[in-house]
Amino acid sequence: MPSVSESLLLWGGLAGYAASTAAAWHGAVRRRGHDRFVLALLSAGVVLFALCIAERWVRVGYGPFLTMYEILLSNLFSLGLIYALAYWRVAWVRPGSIVALPILLVLGLWLLRVSAEPSQLPATYENYWLWIHVGLGKVFLGSCLVAVGLAGFLLLGRTGFFRDWFAQLGDHAALDALAWRFFALAFVFHSLMLIAGAVWAQDAWGRYWDWDSLETWAFITWLALGISLHTRATYRLPLWAGWSMIVGSFTLAFLTFFGMPFLSLAPHKGIV
Amino acid sequence: MILARLASLKLTLIGMLALGVGVFLGYKLESAPLWVMVVPLLLLSVNLLAALATNPRFRRQSGLVVFHYCLLGVLLLASVGRLTTFKGHVEITEGQGFEADLVQLDQEGPWHPRSRLQRVRFTQGRMRIDYEAGLQRGETRSEVVTGEDPLAKRIVRFGDNVPLEASGYRFYTTSNKGYAVLLTWIGKDDRAVTAAVHLDSYPRRDWNQRRRWSADSGTELELELHLPQTVPMDRAWSLDSRDADGALAVTAAGGETLALNPGDTVAVAGGRLRYHGLRMWMGYEIFYDPTLPWLFATALVGVLGLAWHVRGRFFSRPLPRTLGGPAEPERAATRNAVGV
Numbered sequence A: 001m002p003s004v005s006e007s008l009l010l011w012g013g014l015a016g017y018a019a020s021t022a023a024a025w026h027g028a029v030r031r032r033g034h035d036r037f038v039l040a041l042l043s044a045g046v047v048l049f050a051l052c053i054a055e056r057w058v059r060v061g062y063g064p065f066l067t068m069y070e071i072l073l074s075n076l077f078s079l080g081l082i083y084a085l086a087y088w089r090v091a092w093v094r095p096g097s098i099v100a101l102p103i104l105l106v107l108g109l110w111l112l113r114v115s116a117e118p119s120q121l122p123a124t125y126e127n128y129w130l131w132i133h134v135g136l137g138k139v140f141l142g143s144c145l146v147a148v149g150l151a152g153f154l155l156l157g158r159t160g161f162f163r164d165w166f167a168q169l170g171d172h173a174a175l176d177a178l179a180w181r182f183f184a185l186a187f188v189f190h191s192l193m194l195i196a197g198a199v200w201a202q203d204a205w206g207r208y209w210d211w212d213s214l215e216t217w218a219f220i221t222w223l224a225l226g227i228s229l230h231t232r233a234t235y236r237l238p239l240w241a242g243w244s245m246i247v248g249s250f251t252l253a254f255l256t257f258f259g260m261p262f263l264s265l266a267p268h269k270g271i272v
Numbered sequence B: 001m002i003l004a005r006l007a008s009l010k011l012t013l014i015g016m017l018a019l020g021v022g023v024f025l026g027y028k029l030e031s032a033p034l035w036v037m038v039v040p041l042l043l044l045s046v047n048l049l050a051a052l053a054t055n056p057r058f059r060r061q062s063g064l065v066v067f068h069y070c071l072l073g074v075l076l077l078a079s080v081g082r083l084t085t086f087k088g089h090v091e092i093t094e095g096q097g098f099e100a101d102l103v104q105l106d107q108e109g110p111w112h113p114r115s116r117l118q119r120v121r122f123t124q125g126r127m128r129i130d131y132e133a134g135l136q137r138g139e140t141r142s143e144v145v146t147g148e149d150p151l152a153k154r155i156v157r158f159g160d161n162v163p164l165e166a167s168g169y170r171f172y173t174t175s176n177k178g179y180a181v182l183l184t185w186i187g188k189d190d191r192a193v194t195a196a197v198h199l200d201s202y203p204r205r206d207w208n209q210r211r212r213w214s215a216d217s218g219t220e221l222e223l224e225l226h227l228p229q230t231v232p233m234d235r236a237w238s239l240d241s242r243d244a245d246g247a248l249a250v251t252a253a254g255g256e257t258l259a260l261n262p263g264d265t266v267a268v269a270g271g272r273l274r275y276h277g278l279r280m281w282m283g284y285e286i287f288y289d290p291t292l293p294w295l296f297a298t299a300l301v302g303v304l305g306l307a308w309h310v311r312g313r314f315f316s317r318p319l320p321r322t323l324g325g326p327a328e329p330e331r332a333a334t335r336n337a338v339g340v
């Protein structure tokens, strides 16, 4: 059971993200800029999640690496942080928030449904390559989130839903270019994440690659990113097709991150 | 002409999709043949070599070329790794030297230099495994003494995240370990045989610390270890080879059961049995793959090349400073988009 203050921090973080999402959508529907509100609420959420993780870390004695609850919690923090930084520094990222922030909320709602029971960190997790691997993975998913926000927004614009706002934003080519910029960055970090993960696996389990569920899906995700970048570089694709490939690759990444580790516990040896 | 066809980027996409499907099939179906991955990989390799040879646009982009060469390099090294690899396992008792003949083979590539394992020399020292309450395994630590020469002796400590490296082999501690009873059997002919008899894995199978042992061709003995402790479930504890201590019950076929403490000798079934004491054994997984550092370096150089390319292609032109402004007509392709 989480402590009372941990639960309060968690709910506070979720409320920050929910309010930030609502502000982003209100701004979109009313065609008003609420950028400062969105950023402030999102940042508040990030800080509260950071405190929540810190408190839990001290209480259970290990970092948020193991259970579904911990992985969702740490990603709520890291994705929120990366998104907030991108939102703050690159104004062109902001229209994508109406898609990216609801994705964070999905993680938040999911978090409420899973058990918060701590586990015990297997000894093979006491490895600094794990930190590097996880850190790179977080930058990968964060960059991908920014890209999918923009690609999703651009696709929504195509549906006519936000046509007026969309037109008012002007230079769509800039949004498209930015989506691909973050997507390409995500590919670099995914590649690095795979390398660091392989080093950890070699140290911890005596093999660098074994095609277990997580490794298989991580490879397929990497390939999907590669195929998307390749297709775009070598064919004259309609824009929407490119955005759809970004959305598709993110979906695969999302399922790999949050779906796969818990279908197979095989790589997590460490009991008796 | 053929080269140009082989260099087709359509083929690249087909190859990549086929690889994705192959990987998926290999994962889903236990019985999927190896070629579902090997064929797409060969196709991609030929395609890539042809493209590197013939595509001037491709060759101009140096970071990209480095990345693609490194993709090939990783593939090549991983293949060489499969051919040279060795995987095996072995149990070694405290105080015992490593012997290649005791190793059980799990997998060996045709290029693995067989005699190499004979070069490995070390003697097993102390081991200690920590447990949290509820028999949750914590840290495993093992010590070995390396070096033949007494002056050059060195104690190496390793465990969960740090394998022992010896002559290019990596020895990984595993969750498989247990007790070994150290015995000397002196038969009717006065010939003495000393052995470390490994009992079942401990604490995983603590309820089964007994086994049959053939002392010599005619004598079968039933050994059962009586430990002073039971596995505590409600608190943290450590399994330490230094604390290994226990009494041994010995039963010969049709005979009575005799209890032995360390140092005791008894006459049993026409011979004499001396129980020297209790040791621990550790189960190791052994891994050999000489390509590991090269693989790491190649993959890293590849990503650096990729990062260099991405920087030039996606990050070189600044975005407009503010949102809004005149809408550009959308183009069918994204080549000329801002920043690209």
Ligand code: HEM
Binding pocket: A187, A222, A223, A225, A226, A227, A229, A230, A232, A233, A234, B007, B009, B012, B016, B044, B045, B047, B048, B049, B051, B052, B055, B057, B058, B064, B068, B071, B313
């Ligand atoms: C094996 C056969 C392959 C061939 C012949 C090939 C060929 C090419 C060529 C010609 C380009 C430059 C496109 C241009 O700028 O006009 C390119 C770019 C690229 N390739 Fe490959 N490639 C292969 C495999 C792969 C694989 C397996 C991946 C990773 C999964 C990959 C990832 C990339 C990336 C990320 C780019 C940069 C795209 C961009 O600049 O937008 N390639 N490749």
